[in-house]
Amino acid sequence: MRIAQVAPLAERVPPVRYGGTERVVHALTEELVGRGHEVTLFASGDSLTSARLRPMAPTSRRLAGASDGLFFEIAMLDEVYALSAEFDLIHAHVDGLAFPFARHAEIPTVHTMHGRLDLPAQLRMLARFPEQRLVSISSAQRVASRHLPLNWMGTVHNGIRLQHFTANLTPSDPPYLVFLGRISPEKGPVEAIEIAQRAGIPLKIAAKIDRVDRDWAEQNVIPLFDLPGVDYIGEVDEQEKATLLSGALALLFPIDWPEPFGMTMIESMASGTPVIARRRGSVREVLVEGVTGFICDTDDEMVEAVRHVREIDRARCRQHVEQYFSAETMTTGYEAIYERVLRDHALRATTDEVIAGLRDGPDIANSRALPSLEIPIPIETPVVES
Amino acid sequence: MRIAQVAPLAERVPPVRYGGTERVVHALTEELVGRGHEVTLFASGDSLTSARLRPMAPTSRRLAGASDGLFFEIAMLDEVYALSAEFDLIHAHVDGLAFPFARHAEIPTVHTMHGRLDLPAQLRMLARFPEQRLVSISSAQRVASRHLPLNWMGTVHNGIRLQHFTANLTPSDPPYLVFLGRISPEKGPVEAIEIAQRAGIPLKIAAKIDRVDRDWAEQNVIPLFDLPGVDYIGEVDEQEKATLLSGALALLFPIDWPEPFGMTMIESMASGTPVIARRRGSVREVLVEGVTGFICDTDDEMVEAVRHVREIDRARCRQHVEQYFSAETMTTGYEAIYERVLRDHALRATTDEVIAGLRDGPDIANSRALPSLEIPIPIETPVVES
Numbered sequence: 153m154r155i156a157q158v159a160p161l162a163e164r165v166p167p168v169r170y171g172g173t174e175r176v177v178h179a180l181t182e183e184l185v186g187r188g189h190e191v192t193l194f195a196s197g198d199s200l201t202s203a204r205l206r207p208m209a210p211t212s213r214r215l216a217g218a219s220d221g222l223f224f225e226i227a228m229l230d231e232v233y234a235l236s237a238e239f240d241l242i243h244a245h246v247d248g249l250a251f252p253f254a255r256h257a258e259i260p261t262v263h264t265m266h267g268r269l270d271l272p273a274q275l276r277m278l279a280r281f282p283e284q285r286l287v288s289i290s291s292a293q294r295v296a297s298r299h300l301p302l303n304w305m306g307t308v309h310n311g312i313r314l315q316h317f318t319a320n321l322t323p324s325d326p327p328y329l330v331f332l333g334r335i336s337p338e339k340g341p342v343e344a345i346e347i348a349q350r351a352g353i354p355l356k357i358a359a360k361i362d363r364v365d366r367d368w369a370e371q372n373v374i375p376l377f378d379l380p381g382v383d384y385i386g387e388v389d390e391q392e393k394a395t396l397l398s399g400a401l402a403l404l405f406p407i408d409w410p411e412p413f414g415m416t417m418i419e420s421m422a423s424g425t426p427v428i429a430r431r432r433g434s435v436r437e438v439l440v441e442g443v444t445g446f447i448c449d450t451d452d453e454m455v456e457a458v459r460h461v462r463e464i465d466r467a468r469c470r471q472h473v474e475q476y477f478s479a480e481t482m483t484t485g486y487e488a489i490y491e492r493v494l495r496d497h498a499l500r501a502t503t504d505e506v507i508a509g510l511r512d513g514p515d516i517a518n519s520r521a522l523p524s525l526e527i528p529i530p531i532e533t534p535v536v537e538s
Numbered sequence: 539m540r541i542a543q544v545a546p547l548a549e550r551v552p553p554v555r556y557g558g559t560e561r562v563v564h565a566l567t568e569e570l571v572g573r574g575h576e577v578t579l580f581a582s583g584d585s586l587t588s589a590r591l592r593p594m595a596p597t598s599r600r601l602a603g604a605s606d607g608l609f610f611e612i613a614m615l616d617e618v619y620a621l622s623a624e625f626d627l628i629h630a631h632v633d634g635l636a637f638p639f640a641r642h643a644e645i646p647t648v649h650t651m652h653g654r655l656d657l658p659a660q661l662r663m664l665a666r667f668p669e670q671r672l673v674s675i676s677s678a679q680r681v682a683s684r685h686l687p688l689n690w691m692g693t694v695h696n697g698i699r700l701q702h703f704t705a706n707l708t709p710s711d712p713p714y715l716v717f718l719g720r721i722s723p724e725k726g727p728v729e730a731i732e733i734a735q736r737a738g739i740p741l742k743i744a745a746k747i748d749r750v751d752r753d754w755a756e757q758n759v760i761p762l763f764d765l766p767g768v769d770y771i772g773e774v775d776e777q778e779k780a781t782l783l784s785g786a787l788a789l790l791f792p793i794d795w796p797e798p799f800g801m802t803m804i805e806s807m808a809s810g811t812p813v814i815a816r817r818r819g820s821v822r823e824v825l826v827e828g829v830t831g832f833i834c835d836t837d838d839e840m841v842e843a844v845r846h847v848r849e850i851d852r853a854r855c856r857q858h859v860e861q862y863f864s865a866e867t868m869t870t871g872y873e874a875i876y877e878r879v880l881r882d883h884a885l886r887a888t889t890d891e892v893i894a895g896l897r898d899g900p901d902i903a904n905s906r907a908l909p910s911l912e913i914p915i916p917i918e919t920p921v922v923e924s
Contacts, residue, residue, distance in 0.1 A: 209659070219750060220659035222608075226634045227659070230666040248612045252638040273595070273606035273613070280616040363749050364605060 153490060154190045157181050158232055158244040161224050164212040165199040169387040170360045172415040173266040177245050179313045179479035194232055229253045241490055251281045260497045262287055270296035270410050278302055285493060290434035293412040305489045310413050311482030312422060316390055319424035319470035320398035327401040328354045332416045335373050336365040338409030345376050347404055347451055351458035354381040358388040358396055397423035402461045405429035406454060414438055418477040424466035428457045444469045540576045543567050544618055544630040547610050550598040551585040555773040556746045558801040559652040563631050565699045565865035580618055615639045627876055637667045646883045648673055656682035656796050664688055671879060676820035679798040691875045696799050697868030702776055705810035705856035706784035713787040714740045718802045721759050722751040724795030731762050733790055733837055737844035740767040744774040744782055784809035788847045791815035800824055804863040810852035814843045830855045
């Protein structure tokens with residue numbers, strides 16, 4: 153299959169540090185190439201890939217400190233679709249920005265929605281593009297839009313490349329907890345600090361602080377970094393993250409938003425480290441309660457969960473990711489969707505031609521429709537809706 | 539003429555405080571309605587307009603503190619183009635975001651480019667849409683893209699509604715200088731403070747601080763607000779701005795970027811207040827050296843200009859805006875472009891039909907091309923390129 157993978161330009165593929173979407177695109181692309189597909193990756197020019205790279209910006213825009221990503225991405229999408237004769241299918245990872253381009257393309261596009269989809273602005277956007285083929289990264293991600301007539305192709309949970317993480321069956325002594333990702337209200341860094349303090353176990357925080365969150369972080373979180381037992385490390389790269397996670401007693405994930413997936417949960421489990429999470433968004437799809445961690449409703453429950461977390465079998469955590477959240481599992485899920493989309497696309501193209509041929513009559517010279525009459529399609533039934 | 543005006547959703551139309559693009563859209567829309575056009579304004583729901591308002595978000599996204607503007611704007615553009623049968627022409631003010639929608643529309647779109655157009659990302663985007671009809675807000679705005687084959691319809695300088703500003707021929711005593719707009723490196727607030735200090739005249743600063751500029755402002759500008767003779771007022775509304783400007787000895791405009799237009803320059807002149815500006819971007823198109831202010835190359839020259847600014851005839855400043863930068867002048871410019879675009883669009887549609895009719899032969903029943911043969915078009919010449 154000839155597939156175009158279209159990544160956001162915010163981060164490199166794979167990301168240098170933070171960047172869930174670009175990490176998923178990387179894992180999927182590498183696995184697709186390994187399975188013999190012809191993959192073209194549209195991404196920032198510093199990306200590292202086994203696919204054919206089409207550089208769409210000099211470097212990742214966030215680490216460049218630039219705010220020109222939208223311009224580069226509009227230019228990228230136009231280029232992707234101008235080249236569409238080179239592909240069988242386009243897989244876009246840039247949310248709704250690809251919708252207007254995909255609508256007029258000759259070849260089908262699959263859009264993986266990587267963000268939350270519950271805000272009025274997002275629902276309004278989705279509702280305007282009911283024909284676009286969407287993939288969710290969790291079932292929870294679709295809850296708010298469940299009454300909209302959208303064209304969901306399926307849910308494909310995110311997967312990671314397991315070779316980047318080593319399962320550590322014995323956490324560090326003395327023990328520590330970890331908070332990973334982003335310092336923002338919805339990720340719950342304040343709660344993580346409180347829970348760790350109450351449980352009496354040190355907390356290591358490895359997270360970025362976005363510009364939009366800086367004011368909030370300065371008022372609410374950064375002062376807490378001075379507390380004893382709180383260690384702020386900043387943003388970490390892939391290797392530092394793996395080391396940090398594998399040594400931890402548990403990952404604290406006290407989110408307060410409809411988390412669409414939560415990559416750090418599977419990275420943690422792949423390292424053998426259980427996850428103590430709040431019951432929001434995708435958490436119930438990613439964790440197994442009492443088996444790979446604890447799913448809690450309150451801070452009290454999370455403190456209590458820390459006390460019981462040594463009862464979790466760390467080997468089972470790793471196995472859970474190997475089975476359900478590996479790059480291989482994810483890629484198999486996408487391959488099935490690609491095949492279904494291409495089959496459906498070919499069928500529709502054929503029936504469209506047949507119907508056009510019937511309307512124009514069979515005696516017009518050079519009719520595009522004539523050859524397709526040889527294909528055995530039940531043209532007397534309303535095949536367009538099939 | 540039935541015209542859709544498509545505003546950004548960042549600010550209300552007209553903006554409550556900061557917001558150059560939305561202010562231009564407001565002035566243009568009001569004037570078009572006054573001239574008898576049927577105008578539909580797509581804008582945030584709190585907008586105030588004489589046109590028919592189609593609310594595309596509950597309120598302006600910046601003052602709501604929301605980061606969902608892109609989703610609302612994609613949904614808006616889809617709605618605009620879905621309704622295109624209701625309009626003769628779409629006038630979009632959302633930079634390149636409307637390009638992919640406009641490309642497939644039945645009716646023509648005119649895009650006014652309101653931002654700088656010199657960054658690699660912007661040039662790359664422009665180059666991908668060479669067929670899109672663009673309007674620049676200054677000739678300077680086009681300099682960086684001059685080698686690209688773009689479809690420029692013309693330059694229409696921004697205009698303001700003159701009734702909002704009263705020319706004051708006698709500035710306040712004791713005198714003060716003013717800096718207006720946005721605290722960011724390219725607007726030169728640090729230079730403005732230095733120039734005012736060296737000239738020995740107090741400076742009033744009325745400006746917003748965006749999130750992206752907060753770190754820079756805290757390190758470089760906010761500490762200077764404590765200097766004697768420096769008065770930071772924050773963001774001002776239309777009325778406060780008019781009062782502030784009309785009392786000032788001069789507006790300091792020490793920009794260090796390719797300013798695409800510079801609304802505050804014309805607002806200042808409309809208040810009778812000369813402008814002391816650095817020679818960048820559009821400045822030479824907006825000011826008349828020695829007549830409505832001074833165009834300088836260095837800080838030294840700007841300090842010197844402050845000493846001579848009382849020699850400027852404040853009545854001439856106002857007249858300059860009345861003649862070249864009023865809402866009326868701007869609207870006349872856009873009307874001419876609309877008419878040209880519609881004429882060209884109708885001509886192309888007709889010749890396309892004629893050519894299609896010639897190719898198919900005149901004897902095909904129900905040919906769409908037949909009626910147009912009655913129109914006297916010189917079909918033996920290559921009219922498509924006319």
